[in-house]
Amino acid sequence: MSKEITTRAADYSQWYNDLVIKGGLADYSAVRGCMVIKPYGFALWENMRDQLDKMFKDTGHVNAYFPLFVPKSLFEAEEKNAEGFAKECAVVTHYRLKNDPENKGKLMVDPEAKLEEELVVRPTSEAIIWSTYKDWIQSYRDLPLLINQWANVVRWEMRTRLFLRTTEFLWQEGHTAHATKQEAIEETVKMLNVYADFVEEYMALPVIKGVKTASERFAGAEDTYCIEALMQDGKALQAGTSHFLGQNFAKAFDVQFLNKENKQEYVWATSWGVSTRLIGALIMAHSDDQGLILPPKIAPVQVVIVPIYKGEESKAPINEKVEAIMKELKEAGIRVMYDDSDASRPGWKFAEHELKGVPIRLAIGLRDMENNVVELARRDTKEKATISIDGLAHYIVQLLAEIQQNIYNKALDFRTENTREANHWEEFLRMLDETPGFISAHWDGTEETEEKIKEESKATIRCIPLDAVAEEGVCIFSGKPSKQRVLFARAY
Amino acid sequence: MSKEITTRAADYSQWYNDLVIKGGLADYSAVRGCMVIKPYGFALWENMRDQLDKMFKDTGHVNAYFPLFVPKSLFEAEEKNAEGFAKECAVVTHYRLKNDPENKGKLMVDPEAKLEEELVVRPTSEAIIWSTYKDWIQSYRDLPLLINQWANVVRWEMRTRLFLRTTEFLWQEGHTAHATKQEAIEETVKMLNVYADFVEEYMALPVIKGVKTASERFAGAEDTYCIEALMQDGKALQAGTSHFLGQNFAKAFDVQFLNKENKQEYVWATSWGVSTRLIGALIMAHSDDQGLILPPKIAPVQVVIVPIYKGEESKAPINEKVEAIMKELKEAGIRVMYDDSDASRPGWKFAEHELKGVPIRLAIGLRDMENNVVELARRDTKEKATISIDGLAHYIVQLLAEIQQNIYNKALDFRTENTREANHWEEFLRMLDETPGFISAHWDGTEETEEKIKEESKATIRCIPLDAVAEEGVCIFSGKPSKQRVLFARAY
Numbered sequence: 001m002s003k004e005i006t007t008r009a010a011d012y013s014q015w016y017n018d019l020v021i022k023g024g025l026a027d028y029s030a031v032r033g034c035m036v037i038k039p040y041g042f043a044l045w046e047n048m049r050d051q052l053d054k055m056f057k058d059t060g061h062v063n064a065y066f067p068l069f070v071p072k073s074l075f076e077a078e079e080k081n082a083e084g085f086a087k088e089c090a091v092v093t094h095y096r097l098k099n100d101p102e103n104k105g106k107l108m109v110d111p112e113a114k115l116e117e118e119l120v121v122r123p124t125s126e127a128i129i130w131s132t133y134k135d136w137i138q139s140y141r142d143l144p145l146l147i148n149q150w151a152n153v154v155r156w157e158m159r160t161r162l163f164l165r166t167t168e169f170l171w172q173e174g175h176t177a178h179a180t181k182q183e184a185i186e187e188t189v190k191m192l193n194v195y196a197d198f199v200e201e202y203m204a205l206p207v208i209k210g211v212k213t214a215s216e217r218f219a220g221a222e223d224t225y226c227i228e229a230l231m232q233d234g235k236a237l238q239a240g241t242s243h244f245l246g247q248n249f250a251k252a253f254d255v256q257f258l259n260k261e262n263k264q265e266y267v268w269a270t271s272w273g274v275s276t277r278l279i280g281a282l283i284m285a286h287s288d289d290q291g292l293i294l295p296p297k298i299a300p301v302q303v304v305i306v307p308i309y310k311g312e313e314s315k316a317p318i319n320e321k322v323e324a325i326m327k328e329l330k331e332a333g334i335r336v337m338y339d340d341s342d343a344s345r346p347g348w349k350f351a352e353h354e355l356k357g358v359p360i361r362l363a364i365g366l367r368d369m370e371n372n373v374v375e376l377a378r379r380d381t382k383e384k385a386t387i388s389i390d391g392l393a394h395y396i397v398q399l400l401a402e403i404q405q406n407i408y409n410k411a412l413d414f415r416t417e418n419t420r421e422a423n424h425w426e427e428f429l430r431m432l433d434e435t436p437g438f439i440s441a442h443w444d445g446t447e448e449t450e451e452k453i454k455e456e457s458k459a460t461i462r463c464i465p466l467d468a469v470a471e472e473g474v475c476i477f478s479g480k481p482s483k484q485r486v487l488f489a490r491a492y
Numbered sequence: 493m494s495k496e497i498t499t500r501a502a503d504y505s506q507w508y509n510d511l512v513i514k515g516g517l518a519d520y521s522a523v524r525g526c527m528v529i530k531p532y533g534f535a536l537w538e539n540m541r542d543q544l545d546k547m548f549k550d551t552g553h554v555n556a557y558f559p560l561f562v563p564k565s566l567f568e569a570e571e572k573n574a575e576g577f578a579k580e581c582a583v584v585t586h587y588r589l590k591n592d593p594e595n596k597g598k599l600m601v602d603p604e605a606k607l608e609e610e611l612v613v614r615p616t617s618e619a620i621i622w623s624t625y626k627d628w629i630q631s632y633r634d635l636p637l638l639i640n641q642w643a644n645v646v647r648w649e650m651r652t653r654l655f656l657r658t659t660e661f662l663w664q665e666g667h668t669a670h671a672t673k674q675e676a677i678e679e680t681v682k683m684l685n686v687y688a689d690f691v692e693e694y695m696a697l698p699v700i701k702g703v704k705t706a707s708e709r710f711a712g713a714e715d716t717y718c719i720e721a722l723m724q725d726g727k728a729l730q731a732g733t734s735h736f737l738g739q740n741f742a743k744a745f746d747v748q749f750l751n752k753e754n755k756q757e758y759v760w761a762t763s764w765g766v767s768t769r770l771i772g773a774l775i776m777a778h779s780d781d782q783g784l785i786l787p788p789k790i791a792p793v794q795v796v797i798v799p800i801y802k803g804e805e806s807k808a809p810i811n812e813k814v815e816a817i818m819k820e821l822k823e824a825g826i827r828v829m830y831d832d833s834d835a836s837r838p839g840w841k842f843a844e845h846e847l848k849g850v851p852i853r854l855a856i857g858l859r860d861m862e863n864n865v866v867e868l869a870r871r872d873t874k875e876k877a878t879i880s881i882d883g884l885a886h887y888i889v890q891l892l893a894e895i896q897q898n899i900y901n902k903a904l905d906f907r908t909e910n911t912r913e914a915n916h917w918e919e920f921l922r923m924l925d926e927t928p929g930f931i932s933a934h935w936d937g938t939e940e941t942e943e944k945i946k947e948e949s950k951a952t953i954r955c956i957p958l959d960a961v962a963e964e965g966v967c968i969f970s971g972k973p974s975k976q977r978v979l980f981a982r983a984y
Contacts, residue, residue: 031611039639095583152643156588
């Protein structure tokens with residue numbers, strides 16, 4: 001293989017970086033902590049974004065766009081939110097550069113162009129959006145307001161990793177306004193379910209739906225719902241969050257409405273978001289030591305065709321045949337690519353497309369043509385088979401569905417095998433070190449215990465699962481009584 | 493009518509603002525010079541963006557995403573580009589806020605979190621992208637690189653107007669890299685043609701394709717091609733630009749490649765962009781004193797149906813009929829909305845949808861149902877007709893195409909009527925004041941004359957049209973000889 005990939009066993013973290021960079025998904029940039037999303041990675045994001053966008057619209061949401069900047073006075077209005085993000089804000093203080101008189105050809109910040117009020121580059125948009133909603137909401141007739149925004153946000157992270165944690169990232173943030181608490185809670189849960197459906201059905205990644213503990217809540221939320229996924233190294237990854245914001249932002253920005261009883265009332269809010277971080281989850285959940293494994297539903301290329309030929313005279317008839325096959329596959333809605341470059345050999349191409357996670361590879365040579373067949377290789381199982389060209393599109397449509405399901409099943413089996421119950425502290429610690437994964441255990445419900453468990457084990461409560469059953473028990477750490485198990489893991 | 497719109501005759505500028513705000517396209521924001529794009533305006537932008545994106549992909553381009561921030565040292569590398577944008581840059585100087593000890597509950601910029609190197613919020617991305625291309629391009633095999641980015645950019649404008657000139661705006665910027673000068677020039681012209689095709693075919697707005705004079709070039713370009721449109725007040729609006737950048741950025745960022753002759757050579761570049769400014773052009777070109785007139789191909793809602801009823805019992809059968817009509821129209825690919833709100837009367841709804849520029853309005857009452865007809869009103873001509881429900885979808889598909897063409901023709905007629913030749917200076921000035929529009933006139937080709945004309949008339953050379961014919965003449969200002977006419981106008 002031409003591009004060396006570190007194995008998972010040798011260095012899991014380097015394996016991940018190799019896949020991102022050598023797989024052509026993203027690259028480091030000249031800006032600290034920011035990445036460049038390369039065309040192949042962006043095509044993947046577009047497929048994810050377009051599907052999510054459709055699901056948002058199908059549930060009654062519309063898109064809008066709010067400013068990148070948040071004036072400091074608005075940013076600080078909702079105190080907990082401000083406190084939560086203040087330490088990681090990029091701040092615009094000036095609006096002009098000028099020639100540096102002491103350095104010919106260089107520029108400097110013009111001290112005379114200092115802003116009266118600093119602008120925060122949005123780390124999240126509750127503040128700017130709720131300051132706007134104040135003008136848009138007067139009566140219950142203006143509610144609900146179901147708005148989503150696709151945007152870039154900036155959080156000044158000290159330790160960054162491609163896709164998983166970058167200073168700037170792309171995301172969507174839904175911001176809805178409701179007349180009643182009940183309706184807002186229902187919206188919060190509805191969008192959590194949209195996320196779970198998307199991640200499971202399209203990304204082939206099973207998730208646990210749950211609620212965060214108070215200490216892990218979004219800054220400014222009354223309740224944070226989340227979906228949690230398990231990576232191959234046994235660490236958890238939070239894949240999406242949906243927040244019930246109560247009336248906190250309405251009160252901070254004085255957003256009241258005249259209800260049906262003709263009384264002024266504060267508006268109820270939700271917000272919810274997923275980001276390019278999902279791509280990190282996708283990579284770490286499914287891929288192997290040969291490279292990426294992408295679920296067919298979101299793979300930029302679902303089928304790649306590689307011609308096997310010697311010299312131009314044998315390539316011409318293959319090209320002709322492939323053109324017919326491509327036409328048939330495209331008509332069946334399949335994203336297909338013909339890799340007919342003369343610059344590299346078939347073996348190099350095979351490795352390259354394995355690295356890029358293309359679900360199905362077809363190879364075709366002159367003898368295959370004579371027999372009216374192609375050689376088909378599955379990326380997920382590495383199985384190869386000789387397949388008739390007749391009815392190929394139909395066969396591939398079904399196989400893509402099977403691959404999608406197989407990738408999901410494999411991830412689900414992995415999670416099932418790596419979700420364990422721990423009933424005392426030593427067992428808990430041993431599991432974390434020896435068989436990392438989700439650990440279901442009793443917790444006494446106090447923030448103090450949660451904090452100590454985190455300090456001593458580096459594991460956090462990922463969530464209180466929505467489907468948790470009542471069960472009497474004692475906290476693994478404090479020994480105090482508990483009424484249900486919660487889900488622990490070390491996490492990204 | 494419930495929402496008052498200023499007439500064009502009374503105050504053209506206020507008319508424009510009224511359409512934007514009362515038409516629900518955008519709103520002012522709490523951030524100086526930045527706007528909020530409201531759901532209706534954003535749906536319009538989505539339709540424009542999706543079509544452009546398709547046209548970019550059909551011409552071989554792929555999307556990617558580069559960082560929002562440009563480190564100052566990269567920003568200043570291409571000298572002319574830096575000089576052109578330095579005066580309007582938002583600059584990030586700090587990465588943290590902290591509690592203000594003298595103002596409880598308030599935040600302040602943490603002086604200890606000052607960046608070593610300031611970050612410019614991208615006003616355009618040549619610098620950050622070409623610093624990245626350096627790593628991506630080694631050989632002629634890596635070329636051409638045909639990348640586009642959809643992004644937000646920030647230019648600190650002193651005088652802003654909704655859509656037309658805002659501090660932050662949304663746009664796309666294509667950045668391509670080529671092995672030869674010829675290929676880069678061809679790409680520049682190809683993308684100019686894509687823009688012209690899009691604006692004419694989808695926005696129903698005729699444009700003049702041309703080249704900018706040296707003084708109006710993009711900072712850092714060798715040549716700037718543009719499309720220019722005429723607004724109803726006789727002012728021109730630059731609707732898109734495509735730049736041939738020569739080797740300027742390749743030299744500034746040392747991007748060389750090994751050519752087929754095995755020699756190092758600097759890469760040739762283009763960049764091209766259109767922005768949310770196009771929405772401003774769309775509004776000002778087509779709309780009237782009742783509100784927006786949107787071309788069907790990009791209108792968020794193409795057909796609105798308004799029920800005419802008294803009381804719930806008469807509404808039920810109408811609802812049922814409308815449901816069947818909606819189904820038929822949707823199957824024909826028509827974007828249709830049913831305005832069945834009980835909160836307002838038909839007359840109010842009619843005015844509202846006129847204001848919003850919905851191309852076709854259908855009204856249906858019980859008597860219409862008995863006669864198997866609907867009342868149809870065209871937004872562009874305000875004609876009304878009674879139309880059979882049988883075959884309605886087919887009729888509407890054709891009518892939408894006719895409306896699209898009619899809006900284009902009207903704008904073309906307007907432009908033809910308002911494009912004049914001026915042959916001496918007094919005539920030129922009189923035209924600008926009395927019959928504003930495009931003025932085709934001779935110019936001696938010097939920057940000095942161009943500048944004086946601008947000073948004395950406030951008109952600029954919009955472009956040297958690509959289809960200009962050779963014609964001997966004398967400059968309207970200097971009297972010096974000229975070989976072709978150029979296009980003047982006062983402009984947005």
